[in-house]
Amino acid sequence: MATVVVIGETVRVTGFRLAGVVVLPADTTDAARAAWNRLGDDVAVVILTPEAAEAVGEQATERLTVVMPP
16 A cells, blocks of 8 residues: 655644654754655655755655645
């Protein structure tokens, strides 16, 4: 089964757990990059906060990603 993951600042991503999304809090640029690099092959969609998207950069094109509005 495919997994949906959200990466970003704790305060913005915690609520996604209620929808069954895997939450990877990342309050720093390095934490966002590390979370991205830990993603498994079963991850189908990644939701990123704008700050996490900036941290991940060009790697974000490797998977189906959605960036939250600011």
